[in-house]
Amino acid sequence: MTPHLMKAFPRTDLEAERGEGCYLFDRQGRRYLDFLGGVAVNAFGHCHPVLVNTLREQAGKLWHASNIIRIPEQERLADRICAASFADGVFFTNSGSEAIDFALKLVRRYFRSQPSSQRWRVISFADAFHGRSMAAIAAGGQPKLTQGFEPVVPGFDKVPFGDMAALAAAIGPETGAILLEPIQGEGGIRQFTAQMLREIRALCDQHGLLLVMDEVQTGFGRTGKLFAHEHAGVMPDILAAAKGIGAGYPIGAVLATAKVAELVTPGSHGSTLGGAPLASAIGNAVMDLLLDGDLLDRGASTGHVTRIGALLRAELQKLVVEFDDLLLDVRGEGLLVGLGCKVENRSLMTALRDRGMLTAPAGNNVIRLLPPLIIDENHVAEAADILAAACRDMRAAAAA
Numbered sequence: 001m002t003p004h005l006m007k008a009f010p011r012t013d014l015e016a017e018r019g020e021g022c023y024l025f026d027r028q029g030r031r032y033l034d035f036l037g038g039v040a041v042n043a044f045g046h047c048h049p050v051l052v053n054t055l056r057e058q059a060g061k062l063w064h065a066s067n068i069i070r071i072p073e074q075e076r077l078a079d080r081i082c083a084a085s086f087a088d089g090v091f092f093t094n095s096g097s098e099a100i101d102f103a104l105k106l107v108r109r110y111f112r113s114q115p116s117s118q119r120w121r122v123i124s125f126a127d128a129f130h131g132r133s134m135a136a137i138a139a140g141g142q143p144k145l146t147q148g149f150e151p152v153v154p155g156f157d158k159v160p161f162g163d164m165a166a167l168a169a170a171i172g173p174e175t176g177a178i179l180l181e182p183i184q185g186e187g188g189i190r191q192f193t194a195q196m197l198r199e200i201r202a203l204c205d206q207h208g209l210l211l212v213m214d215e216v217q218t219g220f221g222r223t224g225k226l227f228a229h230e231h232a233g234v235m236p237d238i239l240a241a242a243k244g245i246g247a248g249y250p251i252g253a254v255l256a257t258a259k260v261a262e263l264v265t266p267g268s269h270g271s272t273l274g275g276a277p278l279a280s281a282i283g284n285a286v287m288d289l290l291l292d293g294d295l296l297d298r299g300a301s302t303g304h305v306t307r308i309g310a311l312l313r314a315e316l317q318k319l320v321v322e323f324d325d326l327l328l329d330v331r332g333e334g335l336l337v338g339l340g341c342k343v344e345n346r347s348l349m350t351a352l353r354d355r356g357m358l359t360a361p362a363g364n365n366v367i368r369l370l371p372p373l374i375i376d377e378n379h380v381a382e383a384a385d386i387l388a389a390a391c392r393d394m395r396a397a398a399a400a
Contacts, residue, residue: 012353019046022372022379024358033382036358037370040185040217040336043244044289045372051247051285058281065277067270073280080287081255084226086235089261092275093252096216096242097131102254102269103212103240104135107177109263110210119176122212125161127363129186130179130214130240139179161190164199171203177210177238178203182228185217188364189331189338194232201234210237210260216252220244221290221373223334224297224306231333247286251279295373305373308380309334312369315384323391328365337369338362339387343394351390357383 001011015027022045024034034046044051058073065071078090093099104122111119122139129145130136137145138153146152157175159166161184178200184190192200204211213236218228222244225231229239237260242252252274273279290296296303309332316330316339326348328340341348345365352359352367360368371379 014353014358021045021047022375031356032353033357033379033386035369035371035383036360037372038248039243039360040222040368040370041243041246041248043221043247043286043373045374046248048247048289048374050289051249051282054281054285055249055278058278062277064273066272067275071275071277071280073277073284074275077275077280077283077287080284080291081253084287084291085239085255086257087239087255087261088258089256089264091254091256091264091269091271092279093242093254093271094250094273094279095131095252096214096240097133097136098271098274099216099240099242099252099254100130100136100139100214101133103214103238104139104179105269106238106254106256106260106263107210107212109268110260111176113263117176118174119209121155121157121172121174122177122179123157123159123167123170123175124179125181125184126158127161127184127187127190128179128181128214129184130181131216161187162192162196164196167200168203171207171209175207175209177212179212179214181214181218182232183218183223183333183336184363185336185368186363188340188362188366189336189368190364191331191333192232194234197229197232197234204237212236212238212240214240216240216242218333218336220286221296221305221334222336222370224303224309225334226290226296228333245286246279246282247289249279249282251275251283305334308375308377309337311377312337312371312375312380312383315380316369316387319384319387319391322388323395326391326394331366332369335369335371335373335375338366339369341365341367348390348394351393352386355386355390355393357386357390 017027018025024032111117124139128140130139135153138156141158159170219241239255313330320327326343331338345367362368
């Protein structure tokens with residue numbers, strides 16, 4: 001491993017060479033079932049032909065043009081996202097952290113537009129992860145993120161996850177917004193119930209607050225709907241998205257209702273590369289794949305992500321019963337799935353990698369399974385077999 005890369009990541013020795021569908025191949029040619037998915041990024045697996053063809057076609061026409069001029073593909077993508085969601089306006093970024101930063105700027109912008117308002121603070125939840133920019137680590141508040149980067153950006157008040165009484169008590173005269181992930185990813189696949197989200201929306205309405213949702217990980221089909229908040233029938237005022245919108249290409253977005261979006265004026269924010277022609281073309285191809293097939297739930301009709309996610313969780317639950325000395329529980333929605341562990345989660349991840357399966361860590365000793373939205377029953381069966389073999393390996397090692 002080169003000494004010239006800053007050591008920001010605890011990398012494994014696996015050297016990625018190429019990808020094909022739901023599989024990643026290393027430089028030695030070994031195949032891995034990829035349930036890491038670039039950490040919920042590769043929504044359609046590796047080298048999906050629609051995305052590859054879109055990238056090739058757009059790369060031959062125009063890469064970058066600057067937001068000083070109109071970008072038709074960007075306008076089309078914004079129109080489609082708004083038509084399919086709560087939003088009236090979209091701003092494109094390069095990443096989730098950038099999207100969170102702008103979402104937080106919009107909170108201040110909104111209340112600064114009200115001359116008599118003193119509101120600017122944001123309430124967020126323990127164990128949240130909102131990115132790694134200075135504002136994002138302050139919003140998340142975890143010591144492992146902020147240590148060494150003090151003083152943290154002021155203006156954030158933390159409450160325990162799901163503690164509705166503490167949330168209500170934390171609202172003060174300077175509170176402007178509540179920020180949350182509908183399902184905490186890094187925090188251990190902890191999910192706000194539909195009732196909790198409805199109560200939080202009601203608190204915001206009661207106190208004149210903005211509801212900001214971080215759907216960087218849960219958005220664009222990961223939970224079976226375009227956005228996870230749709231399961232509860234609750235709409236935010238501002239939403240940050242990324243990851244799945246580009247399916248491997250860097251693009252993020254901030255969505256907002258009209259009362260917020262109309263406050264964005266020339267010079268109030270910007271992005272050199274946000275929504276560039278390449279990114280916007282990929283985003284539109286992702287929207288084609290999401291909206292034109294049966295991946296997502298449509299009214300009373302259950303989509304592929306919901307069906308296959310339920311099958312995956314059912315198979316994992318069988319393993320929890322069989323290996324109750326190693327595994328704790330199964331959690332999540334759609335294809336954002338957590339496997340709670342009684343053993344150290346990274347040890348099990350290593351055993352899985354040795355058996356040919358990639359997963360992601362999460363807080364509270366959880367393993368995240370983040371497969372492509374296009375996995376089928378065979379991939380679920382393969383994952384269950386590998387998990388069972390890895391658990392047997394761990395049992396054998398413990399008994400030796």
